[in-house]
Amino acid sequence: MSNKRKYSEAELCQILDESEEEYFSDDSSDGEYQPEHESSTESDSDCSGVSQDAEDSSLEAHGVNLLHGVSGDEVPYPASSKKKVSSEICWSPPKVLFIPRHTVTLHRRTASLCNLDMSSDEMAYFLKVFPRSLIIFISQCTNKRLDILRKKKNLVNLCETDPGEILLVLGCMLVMSYNKVPSISDYWSHNPSLGNEAIKGAISRNRFQLLISKLYFTDPEQPASSSKTYYIDEVISCLKHTFSKARDESPYQSIDESMTKFKGRSALKQYLPLKPIKRGIKIWERCDAMTGYAYDLNVYSGKELGQDLPESSTLGERVVLSLTKTIRNPDVTLVFDRFFTSVHLLNSIQYPAVGTAISTRKNMPKFQGKLKRGEFEFLANHQRTMAARWQDSKEVTVLSNCHDATVNTANRKQKDGRKVKVDCPELICFYNKYMGGVDLSDQKVGVYDFDRRSNKWWKKVFYKVLMLAVVNSWILYMDTTKKDVRLLQFIVPLAEKMMAMGKEQSKVKRKRCRGRPSKIAKLMLNVGDHLPVEGNTRRRCMRCAQNKVEKRTKTLCTMCQVPLCRQCFTSYHT
Known part of the structure; x- marks a missing residue:
């Protein structure tokens, strides 16, 4: 080696180009060839793919050291080379003593942080997640809309609203959510089997319809540089803070999308044919996997890059990183589906995470052959992320940075109706158990949804988050009182107390007709x-x-x- 002269950078480039052309010109070469990883020799030996004996021998024949570049001095590959070393992640069967990068969070009891005791009523829990400051803000924004209407229609006798009357309107909306009639005006019907005496005694029909039509959640004068979600940003920002502050972080949380039904015209409307609600506004949520408590949410407004998020990241990665910024206790395990999962996310996220994956995405492992039902296969990379393939009725691929190659059992139904136990990777069992947090929240919110028509998408989103606040306060109530209370048993007294408190605190008093008798x-x-x-x-x-x-x-x-x-x-x- 000492007798061989050192080659210049141009000669090295020519040698590398010729060696690669010689390799790929061979018709018998394997189509699954993967370029050599630029890490240590141990990582290269674990990578799957065809060995580069032809290329290595060619380089050694010209005096090139495979580990340190050129023989003698450590001269790196020239920067002007057209062929760059690939950054593709290598996968191989896990070793016997495989240790994942993170560990699964241990189960713990989630406590309420509301500082309320068992003597507190439903109204106190609701005001912890839907604060009085937000009600005051809504009344101020609504008054601006009423002032515009007063000047436009020259309505001198139009009264302004106040926080008490807004609370009264919200209470009536909760009553309408579990006591449904064909039309809003039917609640004031004189027919005893159709009208609602509580609503008729609380507010007049014309006043309620006026306030519900002019209900506003921001300044009516929209600036030119505002976001697409300008009309609902203040409400979402307030609820994000109170939701996270009112309850301790649960050990297992799921991230998924939720749909708010809307059939009007909007640039934010999405179409998801596989969802129960196919057309509407998409909301990203992070919820407790066991109770459905919503910790964080964001309204989807398009593929906009958030702050401190890389441009090369996918939409699913940006959603997960955005929703995890508000986690206060890092001892949390996240679960999400294949829309969000990527190898880069599982390798870089600072939380334990599990998610199903699309096999054709970038850097995904290449499994060989087909499996029979109940069979499985494991692969791992050098970032200690585990990939498992399991054959159920369909093939399932799951990635995890907190599981090893442990195998568990799962119950599966046969064609004749019998249930048998089959082998299943532990990370897939974990995913099936803790994935449904957002779906559980949607199920509870949709039971008594205030489903009224509106051509304003932000009003439909407000109706959704209002019921989300009610469900969250109900979960906090059960956490504190240790009682298993149905949602209807919680929402009925809450609505009645909201109407009574709003009627008492409101400065706008209902006027009764005092003319001559008919x-x-x-x-x-x-x-x-x-x-x-x-x-x-x-x-x-x-x-x-x-x-x-x-x-x-x-x-x-x-x-x-x-x-x-x-x-x-x-x-x-x-």
């Missing part, structure tokens, strides 16, 4: 005094004259002093 009321007063007597002359019957019928009679009513024939006397007084 004609029907006068006719039915002292019914016993309405007696028929015979008059002196024949006069036209009052009721027949109203029906344009010419008929005269001597009969008069002693109370009304109007002529009425015998056939019209009873019908006139009823």
Whole structure:
């Protein structure tokens, strides 16, 4: 080696190009060839793929050291080389003593941080997640809309609203969520089987419809540089803070999308054909996997890059990194589906994470062959991320940075209806157990949803987050009182207390009609005094004259002093 001269950078580039062309020109070479990893020799030996004996021998013949570049001095590959070393991640079967990069969070009890005791009522828990400051802010924004309406229509007698009346309106909305009628105006119906006495006694129909139409959550004067979610940003920002502050972080949390039904016109509307709600506004949520408590949420407004997020990251990676910024206790294990999962995310995230994956994504392991039902296969990379492939009715691929190659059992139904136990990787069992947190939250919110039509997408989102706040306060109530209470048993007294408190605190008092009594009321007063007597002359019957019928009679009513024939006397007084 000492007799061989050192090659210049241009000569080294030519030698490398010729060696690669010589390798790829061979028709018998393996199509699954993967370039050599630029780490240590141990990592190269573990990589799957065809060995580069032809290329190595060619380089050694020209005096190139495979570990340190050129023989003698450590000269690196020239920067001007057209062929760059690939950064593809290598996968290999895990070693016997494989240790994942993170460990799964141990199970612990999640405590409420509301500082409330068992004597606190439902209203106190609701105000912990939907604070009074937000109600005051909504009343101020609504007054700006009412002021615009007053100037536009010249309505001098239009009264402004206040926080008490807004609380009253929210209470009526909760009543309407579990007591549904065909139309909002039907709640004020005089029919006892259709109208609602609590709502009729709390607020008038016209005032409620005015406030619900002018309900606003930001300044009406939208700046030119505002975001697409400008109309609901303040409410979402407030609830994100209170949701996270009111409850300790649960050990297992799931990240997924939630849909708010909306069929109007909006640039934010999404179409997801596989979801129960196919058209609407998409909301990213991070929820407790066991109870469905929502810790964080973001409204999807397009593929916008957030702060401190790399441009090369996928949308799923940006969503996960954005939702995990608000986690206060790092001892949390995250679970998400294949939309969010990528090898880069599992290798770089600072939390234990498990997720199903798409086999064709970048840097995914290349499994060989097909498996029978119940069979599985493991591969691991040098960042200590585990990939498992398991054959169920379909092939499932799961990535995890906190699991090893442990195998568990799962129950599966056969064609004849029998349930048998089959081998299943532990990380897949973990995913199936803790993935449904967001779906559980949607299930609870959708039971008593305030589903009313609106052509404003941000109002539909507000109705959704309002019920989300009710569900979160219900979960906090059960955590503190240790009682298993149904949602209906919680929401009914909450709505009644909101209406009572709002009616008491509101400065806008309902005006009752105090005019002269109606004609029907006068006719039915002292019914016993309405007696028929015979008059002196024949006069036209009052009721027949109203029906344009010419008929005269001597009969008069002693109370009304109007002529009425015998056939019209009873019908006139009823």
